[in-house]
Amino acid sequence: MSTTTRVTQRMIADMAGVSQSTVSLVLNGKADEARRIPAATRDRVLEVIRETTYVANPVARSLVGAATGLIGVFTYEPAFPNRSSDFYTPLLTGIESAAEGVGADLLLFTSTPVVDGRRRLFHESNRLRLADGCILLGREMDPDELERLLDSTYPFVAIGRREAADGRVPYVGVDYVSATHALAVRALELGHRRFGLLRLPQTAESSRDRRAGIVAAAASGSATVAEAEVTPNRTVTDAWASIRPSQPSVVFVEDPADAHELHARLAADGVAVPEDLSVVVLGEHNRAADGPADFTRLRAPRTELGARAVRALTDVLEARRAAPAPSTSAGPPVQELLDCSLVRGATLVAPAV
Known part of the structure; x- marks a missing residue:
């Protein structure tokens, strides 16, 4: 059949040996109605469609279970x-x-x-x-x-x-739990026992998993964890100010952008990274090389x-x-x-x- 010929439902019905209403039902019917058609009949209609230039409406095709691609x-x-x-x-x-x-x-x-x-x-x-x-x-x-x-x-x-x-x-x-746990264990091995954690709200599984790895590692190494949440209403500066009295020697920061902001805040306060304070980031931007420091960080296989x-x-x-x-x-x-x-x-x- 010429590819320029407009193939109609009537032509498909004749080629498949079924009624036009059957073709229409296969293409446009509700899923439960189309499934009352014998499988062999339905397959024959779909095969004719595949062999011709007729293109079914994608919504109809998905309703009857045919792939839209x-x-x-x-x-x-x-x-x-x-x-x-x-x-x-x-x-x-x-x-x-x-x-x-x-x-x-x-x-x-x-x-x-x-x-x-x-x-x-x-x-x-x-x-x-x-x-x-x-x-x-x-x-x-x-x-x-x-x-x-x-x-x-x-x-x-x-x-x-x-x-x-x-x-x-x-x-x-x-697997953020294992990854953050490994980072925290590395900090323990270097001698850190006072952790700080600037995290996002615990409304997402990924945030809870990151925190769980840090907390578990700290508990295993008798380290303390001072936590602060960064939100649209609580800046990185505010969060850092709330944990600074605990004198952490390493701060884990969940969001890379927050780590950049913290680095700037520390520099303004005369705190050198990493000489005075280690900073570890629990994620990575695409443009990590454009950041203020070569942060120790996690790289997810996105x-x-x-x-x-x-x-x-x-x-x-x-x-x-x-x-x-x-x-x-x-x-x-x-x-x-x-x-x-x-x-x-x-x-x-x-x-x-």
């Missing part, structure tokens, strides 16, 4: 402001590379509005069903939304460890994280397509944690005598 990406926070892009760019690079490898297109969901710095996954303008499945990105994810998404059986994988829904959320994350999330999602999609019939049962969700690397840097040394 689209992988969705939903970010709870805007992905492209300067500060956010430092975190998201490597993730998106990995996602893009892996999607290219499996021959999928990416669809970035941006239609839901940003309210108080975050998007809602379920919104009247939500178009998740345009994609076969979705990768979720965000420091914090609404646990109620994750549970609702699980109940819908829509395929997705979250980036970052998630505790919601009784541990049923599929994710690919970073590009690999994005790629592994795509592979985990495509594994789920392939398993579903290979299933003989739609099923609500499934094996355990993918829950994988990748290792961080430790960048030695130059800001962690033995404490001053």
Whole structure:
């Protein structure tokens, strides 16, 4: 058949030996109605469609379980402001590379509005069903939304460890507990026994994991930990002032931008890093080399994280397509944690005598 010929549903029906209403139902019907069609009939119609130039509406194709070849990406926070892009760019690079490898297109969901710095996954303008499945990105994810998404059986994988829904959320994350524990043990080995910790609010699993590693290592080495939280209403200067009386010899800083600000504050106060005070950063910007110091820090495998999330999602999609019939049962969700690397840097040394 000529590729310039407009293929209609009637032509597909004739070629498949079915009624036009059957073709219409396969393409545009509700999922539960389409599934009442015998599997052999449905497969015959879909095969004819694949052999012709007819292109089904992507929404209809996803409703009946046919692949659109689209992988969705939903970010709870805007992905492209300067500060956010430092975190998201490597993730998106990995996602893009892996999607290219499996021959999928990416669809970035941006239609839901940003309210108080975050998007809602379920919104009247939500178009998740345009994609076969979705990768979720965000420091914090609404646990109620994750549970609702699980109940819908829509395929997705979250980036970052998630505790919601009784541990049923599929994710690919970073083992921050082990990584921060290793950094704190290194500080103990150098002789530090008074730790400071400038952390973000404990509303995200990644923040809780970072703190857990530091606290566990400190307890094992009889070290103290003076903590302060940095928030939009509490500056790095305020947080540092609250822990300074404890005279820490090393300060662990969760957010790289906060570490840069702390370094400037210390310099203004005449405190030399690392001669007077060691500073360790529990993360890394893309532009670490542009910072005020070669910080001792963690480096998360964010590009690999994005790629592994795509592979985990495509594994789920392939398993579903290979299933003989739609099923609500499934094996355990993918829950994988990748290792961080430790960048030695130059800001962690033995404490001053």
